[in-house]
Amino acid sequence: MIGGNTMRGGAGTRPRHPEDAHQKALFDWVAAASAQLPDLQYLMHVPNGGRRGKLEAARLKAQGVRAGYPDLVLDVARGEYHGLRIELKATRMDLGRKPEVSTAQRSWLTRLQQQGYRAVVCEGWLAAREELLFYLALEV
Numbered sequence: 001m002i003g004g005n006t007m008r009g010g011a012g013t014r015p016r017h018p019e020d021a022h023q024k025a026l027f028d029w030v031a032a033a034s035a036q037l038p039d040l041q042y043l044m045h046v047p048n049g050g051r052r053g054k055l056e057a058a059r060l061k062a063q064g065v066r067a068g069y070p071d072l073v074l075d076v077a078r079g080e081y082h083g084l085r086i087e088l089k090a091t092r093m094d095l096g097r098k099p100e101v102s103t104a105q106r107s108w109l110t111r112l113q114q115q116g117y118r119a120v121v122c123e124g125w126l127a128a129r130e131e132l133l134f135y136l137a138l139e140v
């Protein structure tokens with residue numbers, strides 16, 4: 001489990017990269033839970049986000065990086081779905097406001113849903129954990 005200081009800055013401050021902290025917390029849980037849920041080993045992060053210089057951004061775009069693609073990919077079929085995609089956002093408490101989902105992110109989620117994937121937005125690592133548990137409990 002994650003301690004309170006892991007997700008927050010000092011007293012009265014907000015973490016500098018709250019989504020990064022949620023991502024790490026989720027993968028800490030995945031490491032601990034993988035023995036009971038072996039399909040979690042297929043969960044991976046797509047490092048599309050982050051600030052980059054113009055040259056690096058152009059290089060990555062030429063290599064196929066696409067703006068808005070969901071942060072987390074689980075290529076395990078369950079129920080009616082081919083796989084799971086999660087756009088992980090920091091929480092309202094972290095940000096002091098509702099997290100924003102960009103137009104590009106919404107577009108990807110819609111397209112993936114149309115192609116038979118479960119594609120969702122989760123606010124915080126705990127919501128992402130609950131989504132993973134729900135998804136992995138679906139019929140194989």
